[in-house]
Amino acid sequence: MQLEISERRIGEVVILDLVGRITIGDGSLHLHDAVGRLLDEGRNRLVLNLAGVTYVDSSGIGELVSRHTTTRNTGGRLKLLNLPKKVRDLLQITKLLAIFETFDDEASAIASFES
Amino acid sequence: MQLEISERRIGEVVILDLVGRITIGDGSLHLHDAVGRLLDEGRNRLVLNLAGVTYVDSSGIGELVSRHTTTRNTGGRLKLLNLPKKVRDLLQITKLLAIFETFDDEASAIASFES
Amino acid sequence: MTFAENLIQLRIASQLEFIDLVTSLTDNLSALAGFDEDSVYSINMAVRESVANAVEHGNRYDPNKPVEITFMIGSANLSVSVRDHGEGFDPTSLPDPLDPSNLLNPAGRGILYMRSFMDNIEYERHPEGGMVVTMLKTRLEISGQTPTVADGGEKRQDAVGN
Amino acid sequence: MTFAENLIQLRIASQLEFIDLVTSLTDNLSALAGFDEDSVYSINMAVRESVANAVEHGNRYDPNKPVEITFMIGSANLSVSVRDHGEGFDPTSLPDPLDPSNLLNPAGRGILYMRSFMDNIEYERHPEGGMVVTMLKTRLEISGQTPTVADGGEKRQDAVGN
Ligand SMILES: Nc1ncnc2c1ncn2[C@@H]1O[C@H](COP(=O)(O)OP(=O)(O)O)[C@@H](O)[C@H]1O
Ligand SMILES: Nc1ncnc2c1ncn2[C@@H]1O[C@H](COP(=O)(O)OP(=O)(O)O)[C@@H](O)[C@H]1O
Numbered sequence: 273m274q275l276e277i278s279e280r281r282i283g284e285v286v287i288l289d290l291v292g293r294i295t296i297g298d299g300s301l302h303l304h305d306a307v308g309r310l311l312d313e314g315r316n317r318l319v320l321n322l323a324g325v326t327y328v329d330s331s332g333i334g335e336l337v338s339r340h341t342t343t344r345n346t347g348g349r350l351k352l353l354n355l356p357k358k359v360r361d362l363l364q365i366t367k368l369l370a371i372f373e374t375f376d377d378e379a380s381a382i383a384s385f386e387s
Numbered sequence: 388m389q390l391e392i393s394e395r396r397i398g399e400v401v402i403l404d405l406v407g408r409i410t411i412g413d414g415s416l417h418l419h420d421a422v423g424r425l426l427d428e429g430r431n432r433l434v435l436n437l438a439g440v441t442y443v444d445s446s447g448i449g450e451l452v453s454r455h456t457t458t459r460n461t462g463g464r465l466k467l468l469n470l471p472k473k474v475r476d477l478l479q480i481t482k483l484l485a486i487f488e489t490f491d492d493e494a495s496a497i498a499s500f501e502s
Numbered sequence: 503m504t505f506a507e508n509l510i511q512l513r514i515a516s517q518l519e520f521i522d523l524v525t526s527l528t529d530n531l532s533a534l535a536g537f538d539e540d541s542v543y544s545i546n547m548a549v550r551e552s553v554a555n556a557v558e559h560g561n562r563y564d565p566n567k568p569v570e571i572t573f574m575i576g577s578a579n580l581s582v583s584v585r586d587h588g589e590g591f592d593p594t595s596l597p598d599p600l601d602p603s604n605l606l607n608p609a610g611r612g613i614l615y616m617r618s619f620m621d622n623i624e625y626e627r628h629p630e631g632g633m634v635v636t637m638l639k640t641r642l643e644i645s646g647q648t649p650t651v652a653d654g655g656e657k658r659q660d661a662v663g664n
Numbered sequence: 665m666t667f668a669e670n671l672i673q674l675r676i677a678s679q680l681e682f683i684d685l686v687t688s689l690t691d692n693l694s695a696l697a698g699f700d701e702d703s704v705y706s707i708n709m710a711v712r713e714s715v716a717n718a719v720e721h722g723n724r725y726d727p728n729k730p731v732e733i734t735f736m737i738g739s740a741n742l743s744v745s746v747r748d749h750g751e752g753f754d755p756t757s758l759p760d761p762l763d764p765s766n767l768l769n770p771a772g773r774g775i776l777y778m779r780s781f782m783d784n785i786e787y788e789r790h791p792e793g794g795m796v797v798t799m800l801k802t803r804l805e806i807s808g809q810t811p812t813v814a815d816g817g818e819k820r821q822d823a824v825g826n
Contacts, residue, residue, distance in 0.1 A: 296554050297518040329550050330612040338608035358543070365618050366611050367600050411716050412680040444712050445774040453770035473705070480780050481773050482762050507727030510682065511675040512689075515667055519696065523672065527689050534681065565669030 274299040276324075277306045285317045285382050286310055287353070291324035294332030303332070307339045307350070316348020319381045323354035333362055340372060349373065353381045389414040391439075392421045400432045400497050401425055402468070406439035409447030418447070422454045422465070431463020432500045436493070438469035448477055455487060464488065468496045508575040513568045516561040516586075518554070524571055525550050528582070535575045536641055544619035545580065545639050551612040552584040552635050560586025560633055579621070583636040590633045593625040670737040675730045678723040680716070686733055687712050690744070697737045698803055706781035707742065707801050713774040714746040714797050722748025722795055741783070745798040752795045755787040 275292040288306060293299050310318060320336070328336075336352070343350040351373045355363070363369045375381035390407040403421060408414050425433060435451070443451075451467070458465040466488045470478070478484045490496035512527060514520040528549045532542040553569055561567035567587040574581040599610045616623050622638040674689060676682040690711045694704040715731055723729035729749040736743040761772045778785050784800040 329547065330615055333611060334608040337606055341606055366614060367605060371605060444709065445777055446716065448773060449770040452768055456768055481776060482767060486767060504728050505677055505730040507677045507679065509677050510685065513673040515669045515671050517669065520672065523689060523692050526692050527685060530685050530688050566666050568667040
């Protein structure tokens, strides 16, 4: 499996721990489905923990953007935790850093849903 | 470097510890030169410790055979220590196991030069 | 058949599963050509994006259309060109992914990444159909660390120099 | 241009430094095609020997002559063919490396290894010059472990079967 996703629930917030690559084909699709399933269940306070992500391509970035949008459309939020430098650079190059709420520690990411 | 060779002298015997690949090009050439240099110095009681060898091709096997022959021609011996399974299989397929003296422990390899 | 001594060509059927084969070869080849880790990653990204485009937009996933990737190891750079057998397109009339109204588009960033990660990229239509993108990455020469493989120019220089 | 959906072709200039690129691609491709670790090694060995022969004996290290390696991922096997642009040779009239008088030859074992590690190998002269060796490795099917990529036959079967 290109991308492994495991799920933790902390109160209303769901943290998805991503390990592997978010790339065209299986990786992007898997992320798409994992977020889609949560939104279907009405869970829309989402944190993607990217600490274990080793590689992302434009398809993976596109998937992050599109899941950001769908989550917002349900009145929820999709936030990013522990951006690896390479992912941060990709977001930077395409001016997406301003679009996403990003965090470097989990507690702050979770707390940010309270306000 | 494809193949790393380090040298230990135990009395009259020289043990060459080989680490890496003995393959066409650099690997075979490096083994060729290392044995050649010892023979030039008059050292011809040689043990090749192959424990760290990960891959050998027909060029590498050919180099072992040719260094076996040159060493013998000087009145010396080139013996093989710690054959990895893959190398043993390659020698087996080409009926070379009978040609080489092989050992599984260093003490016996060294002692074999006494008799 | 004549060939250049610094050429490597790969031709794959249009299957996404094959893209990783291309990028692994690319990594090994970039390392052999003497690029540092960061550059190896940059070239990998650009190759992945261009091959994905060739499969997706060029050949439209038609598995009976090939994608051809040509690597040329130069003394000062690596050139990679990727050719598909699609209808081609006009790269000057694409929406700008940095335009605020496009920021949330789910696609449209690949070519921008290719431009960012390589030193030069150029699109042209192949005379026999399809699109070719040629991308160049320059090698920063680190003294004492020359690639083992390069084009004739460098080799002749070495033969004189040493 | 038409192509088969299970094909991968690699063309390299005749340089020994490029052989490792070929064998790395071979390893990745064998794994993708569903071969186990032992088979991956066997295929690697056979490809290394055949490409080395194409560079050394076929193209005689002429860097302007290419070696072409064609991989075909079948439902039951992997076929690899290696073509050079040399003068060709008669594989039936080679000295037998197992003949006692040849045992100590420093060379002459490559083709024997290719035969031992693959299920079938065949040499033919290419109509436009050079030699082609085609080698076949059969995949032992392990239930529940089918390759992700294979030829049309297998895909159609899957579509019906699942
Ligand atoms: N090889 C190609 N053949 C045809 N059209 C292409 C090709 N490469 C890119 N394009 C066009 O350029 C657009 C932008 O490509 P790109 O920046 O890679 O983003 P994306 O692939 O995410 O759409 C594509 O949507 C497509 O219309
Ligand atoms: N592609 C080729 N073109 C011409 N001659 C070849 C080719 N491959 C093999 N041969 C001939 O077959 C002989 C045996 O090859 P091989 O068993 O691989 O051993 P080696 O390469 O060590 O000689 C070679 O010495 C060469 O004469």
